[in-house]
Amino acid sequence: xxxxxxxxxxxxxxxxxxxxxxxxxxxxxxxxxxxxxxxxxxxxxxxxxxxxxxxxxxxxxxxxxxxxxxxxxxxxxxxxxxxxxxxxxxxxxxxxxxxxxxxxxxxxxxxxxxxxxxxx
Numbered sequence: 001x002x003x004x005x006x007x008x009x010x011x012x013x014x015x016x017x018x019x020x021x022x023x024x025x026x027x028x029x030x031x032x033x034x035x036x037x038x039x040x041x042x043x044x045x046x047x048x049x050x051x052x053x054x055x056x057x058x059x060x061x062x063x064x065x066x067x068x069x070x071x072x073x074x075x076x077x078x079x080x081x082x083x084x085x086x087x088x089x090x091x092x093x094x095x096x097x098x099x100x101x102x103x104x105x106x107x108x109x110x111x112x113x114x115x116x117x118x119x120x
Contacts, residue, residue, distance in 0.1 A: 049085040089101045
């Protein structure tokens with residue numbers, strides 16, 4: 001915090017990461033809905049990965065926006081959840097929604113890894 005008690009503005013890198021997290025969260029939620037509509041074809045492993053990734057990305061974005069001292073550690077954990085989700089989604093390569101989700105997860109993981117190594 002600055003002397004006036006105001007937080008410094010978010011860096012462009014942080015803003016981009018928050019945006020990637022929120023996009024990934026949205027795509028994971030949409031993919032869960034799509035998988036539920038498919039019924040038996042959607043494996044529990046994929047659903048668990050989607051749920052974990054959805055929650056982690058939302059929480060990660062929230063922590064960065066409020067400049068939590070735990071944000072860098074959360075970014076590292078979020079990147080791991082995104083990697084796991086992307087891998088799970090790749091098990092359904094013929095489904096356009098899961099492929100879209102895998103791509104959003106990969107982008108978010110990359111951004112979060114960069115933020116985990118940056119000083120916030």
